[in-house]
Amino acid sequence: MKIWKEPFGTTKKGEAVERWWLENKNGTKAAVLTYGATLQSLIFADTDIALGFDTMEGYEAQDAYVGAVIGRFANRIGAGRFTLNGKTYDLYINNGPNHLHGGKEGFDKKIWRAEEQEDGLHLFYISPDGEENYPGTLEVEVCYYLDEEDALHISYLAKADQDTVVNLTNHAYFNLSGHGAGNLDDQKVCIYADRFTENDENCLPTGKILSVVGTPMDFREMQPVTARITEDDVQLVRGNGYDHNWIINGDGMRKCAEAVSETTGIYMETWTDQPGMQFYTANYLTPEKKGKDGADYHPRGAFCFETQGFPNATGFEHFPTPVLHVNEVYERKTIFRFRII
Ligand code: BGC
Numbered sequence: 001m002k003i004w005k006e007p008f009g010t011t012k013k014g015e016a017v018e019r020w021w022l023e024n025k026n027g028t029k030a031a032v033l034t035y036g037a038t039l040q041s042l043i044f045a046d047t048d049i050a051l052g053f054d055t056m057e058g059y060e061a062q063d064a065y066v067g068a069v070i071g072r073f074a075n076r077i078g079a080g081r082f083t084l085n086g087k088t089y090d091l092y093i094n095n096g097p098n099h100l101h102g103g104k105e106g107f108d109k110k111i112w113r114a115e116e117q118e119d120g121l122h123l124f125y126i127s128p129d130g131e132e133n134y135p136g137t138l139e140v141e142v143c144y145y146l147d148e149e150d151a152l153h154i155s156y157l158a159k160a161d162q163d164t165v166v167n168l169t170n171h172a173y174f175n176l177s178g179h180g181a182g183n184l185d186d187q188k189v190c191i192y193a194d195r196f197t198e199n200d201e202n203c204l205p206t207g208k209i210l211s212v213v214g215t216p217m218d219f220r221e222m223q224p225v226t227a228r229i230t231e232d233d234v235q236l237v238r239g240n241g242y243d244h245n246w247i248i249n250g251d252g253m254r255k256c257a258e259a260v261s262e263t264t265g266i267y268m269e270t271w272t273d274q275p276g277m278q279f280y281t282a283n284y285l286t287p288e289k290k291g292k293d294g295a296d297y298h299p300r301g302a303f304c305f306e307t308q309g310f311p312n313a314t315g316f317e318h319f320p321t322p323v324l325h326v327n328e329v330y331e332r333k334t335i336f337r338f339r340i341i
Contacts, residue, residue: 001146003116008033008040009056015111017056020121022146028338030146035059036068036108037123037142039172041292044150044338047264051173051285051302054292062289064282065171068108069142069156070101072127072134073322074169075245075278075311076204082314084135084323085163091133096202101171103132107140108171120145120153129162136162136326151337158330165322166330167309169274173282173302176261176268180295184225184281184303190258191219191279193246197310197319199238205245205312207319210235217244222258225281225303241283241300245276245311253333257305260341270305271335275320278306307334 001024008019017035031041035056042050052067053059059066080091080099092103101108112123120143127138141157156168175181196217197205212218216228216236229241236242248256256277257270270277282302291297313319324330 001120001148003121005114008035011035011056011111012060017111018114020114022121022144024146024148024150026148026150028146028150030144030152032114032121032123032144033059034112034114034123036110037112037125038069038108039067039144039170042152042172045264045266045340047266048179048292049174049176049266051175051179051297052292058289058291064173064285065101065108067172068170069168070171070306071107071140071166071168072102072132072138073099073165074101074167074306074308076100076202078204078312078315082165084165087135089133089135098202098204105132107168112142117143119143134164136160136164138164138166140168142168149337150339151335154334156330156332158324159328160324160326163323163325165314166324167313167322168330168332169278169306169308170334171304171306173285173304174259174268175302176259176266177263179292179302180297181263182296182298182301184300186262187225187303188222188260188262189219189225189279189303190222191246191277192249192254192256193277194220194249195247197245197247197276199235199244201238203239203243205310205319207316209247217246219279222260226300229281229300239283241281243278243280243283245278245308248272248275248277251275256307259303259305265340267339267341269337270307271337272307273333274307274309276308276310278304278308278311280304280306
């Protein structure tokens with residue numbers, strides 16, 4: 001794998017942003033920004049399959065978290081409130097009545113320090129105690145590594161100096177027919193999950209776990225993404241499409257999802273050690289914000305496989321705990337593998 005960097009512009013605050021390129025011997029390339037540790041491009045078989053923007057102005061004008069690493073807590077926390085060790089913390093409310101994706105200025109908007117190491121590109125961010133009102137200083141390290149078999153590995157490490165809550169993910173938007181293809185009608189998805197977490201009308205898990213059987217959430221076998229998306233199903237109506245946390249079968253590092261484009265033949269396999277995955281069909285993308293090469297990004301014009309701990313896990317004992325204790329290490333990994341079929 002070759003790694004090099006170039007300047008990518010400056011933020012409104014005047015911070016310099018770098019773009020780092022990773023390339024393997026097949027010519028597969030990934031571009032990662034120090035702004036948000038963002039995956040800005042993913043070029044496989046001469047096709048850029050990850051949505052992104054050409055400039056920092058583009059990134060700062062959008063609110064869809066395109067390609068970014070999300071933290072300190074990915075997805076929603078009900079009413080932005082949680083209690084840890086007897087103390088209640090109130091977080092920023094930025095999504096209806098709830099807290100979403102780390103708050104007003106989450107990890108997606110921070111400048112990360114990048115360093116090339118033997119096993120890939122490492123990005124570092126130190127989230128101070130009390131940032132966005134979360135307890136404890138959290139040291140975070142994300143590593144991107146592109147192997148010679150066209151798999152992109154994203155590893156997450158974090159540790160805190162006090163007990164805190166953590167949920168990290170990557171918010172890449174994929175369109176396997178090309179980032180500007182505009183819809184998902186030629187794409188199929190499979191998710192290795194028998195169950196998902198029910199959402200309320202604000203897309204917040206209610207705590208109830210539902211079976212996918214007999215519902216439009218059943219992706220246990222490859223299904224066309226959009227075949228059932230407009231059905232009058234209460235969960236789809238609440239999500240304005242797919243925007244739910246699937247409970248991935250099994251545990252440890254395992255295959256959690258697959259996707260394929262019938263147009264390009266690009267097939268993607270996703271592996272993770274996380275318990276859940278938010279399958280989100282970009283229901284709120286807005287075309288007025290031009291993407292790379294002037295592309296129009298439409299609602300349902302891409303999908304995200306956000307491997308994660310369960311959203312709203314701070315509220316439920318029966319969800320996997322999001323608590324990271326002092327002196328523990330948070331360690332998670334996701335792999336996106338590509339091939340042509
Ligand atoms: C959330 C969506 C949200 C999107 C972009 C997803 O993880 O579940 O509801 O619109 O991120 O912010």
